Amino acid sequence: MKPPLRITGRSSSHFTxxxxxxxxxxxxxxxxxxxxxxxxxxxxDYAGNPALKLPVLSIGTATVFGAENICRVLAExxxxxxxxxxxxxxxxxxxxxxxELVWHAMQAQVQLxxxxxxxxxxxxxxxxxKAAAGLRNALAWLDQRLSAVIDALPPRDLxxxxxxxxxxxxxxxxxxxxxxxxxxxxxxxxxEFGQRASAQSTTYRFDVPPxx
Ligand SMILES: N[C@@H](CCC(=O)N[C@@H](CS)C(=O)NCC(=O)O)C(=O)O
Numbered sequence: 001m002k003p004p005l006r007i008t009g010r011s012s013s014h015f016t017x018x019x020x021x022x023x024x025x026x027x028x029x030x031x032x033x034x035x036x037x038x039x040x041x042x043x044x045d046y047a048g049n050p051a052l053k054l055p056v057l058s059i060g061t062a063t064v065f066g067a068e069n070i071c072r073v074l075a076e077x078x079x080x081x082x083x084x085x086x087x088x089x090x091x092x093x094x095x096x097x098x099x100e101l102v103w104h105a106m107q108a109q110v111q112l113x114x115x116x117x118x119x120x121x122x123x124x125x126x127x128x129x130k131a132a133a134g135l136r137n138a139l140a141w142l143d144q145r146l147s148a149v150i151d152a153l154p155p156r157d158l159x160x161x162x163x164x165x166x167x168x169x170x171x172x173x174x175x176x177x178x179x180x181x182x183x184x185x186x187x188x189x190x191x192e193f194g195q196r197a198s199a200q201s202t203t204y205r206f207d208v209p210p211x212x
Contacts, residue, residue: 004059004060005031005057005058005059005074006030006031006033006058006059007019007020007023007030008033008034008056008058009032009035009054009055010035010038010206010207011032011204011205012174012207013054013055014167014168014171015054015055015067015106015167016055016067017202017204018167019055019057019067019070019071020198021167021198021199021202022070022074022075022158022163023074024197025157025163025196025198026074026078026158027078027079028077028078028079030057030074034207035054036209038114038118047063048063049063049065051065053065055067056070057070057074059073067164072086083157084157084160085154085156085158085161090152090161092148092149092152092153094148094152095149095161097141098145098146098149099164101138101141101142102138102142102164102165102168104134105138105142106167106168108131108134108135108138109168109171112135113175115127116128116177117177132177135177136178139178139182140183142165142183142186143186146185146189150162162189162193163193165189166189166199169187169190170194170203170204174204175204
């Protein structure tokens with residue numbers, strides 16, 4: 001018998017949502033184990049990830065670190081093969097740059113949200129001011145080129161680029177670090193992708209510990 005799959009993460013985390021959307025789109029059933037305390041320094045609270053990062057996929061005693069790695073393992077576990085566009089399948093240079101900027105923006109969002117909202121560090125530090133400027137620039141770049149980027153993707157059921165972009169955009173609305181209002185094309189994309197059942201069943205929320 002195959003061991004159960006378990007995702008350790010947070011319902012409020014965009015990297016976690018990326019893998020949960022993949023799991024649902026691929027028809028792979030996973031248990032979910034929330035991490036309540038992001039300040040914990042105990043790797044056991046992160047399913048053994050020594051980097052103290054989320055999400056983590058556990059398969060019996062095996063563990064997989066990192067959202068993209070996890071998506072690949074989920075695709076291998078899918079009951080039906082699906083056409084997935086992975087970053088290396090993208091040939092168009094704008095679409096390649098778009099993926100790089102989405103990964104960058106997701107990390108910048110972690111830096112800003114964890115640094116300012118969780119750790120309560122001063123927002124006027126150049127560390128955050130520069131991260132916010134780079135994030136706004138990346139969003140403006142993506143907004144201007146979105147239609148060409150999407151058109152350049154090969155035929156597919158699912159792409160890492162679209163799911164990661166969707167999870168980023170909804171997270172920017174959930175934990176506001178920079179305003180999303182200037183980016184109308186991105187907003188339209190998020191609205192359309194958000195109609196999927198996988199998107200609607202993974203909306204962001206803060207996990208509440210039992211009895212909390
Ligand atoms: N490269 C990692 C990045 C994951 C990441 O940054 N996760 C955030 C949650 S969205 C996290 O662990 N934050 C806690 C921290 O940075 O200490 C991946 O692809 O999974």
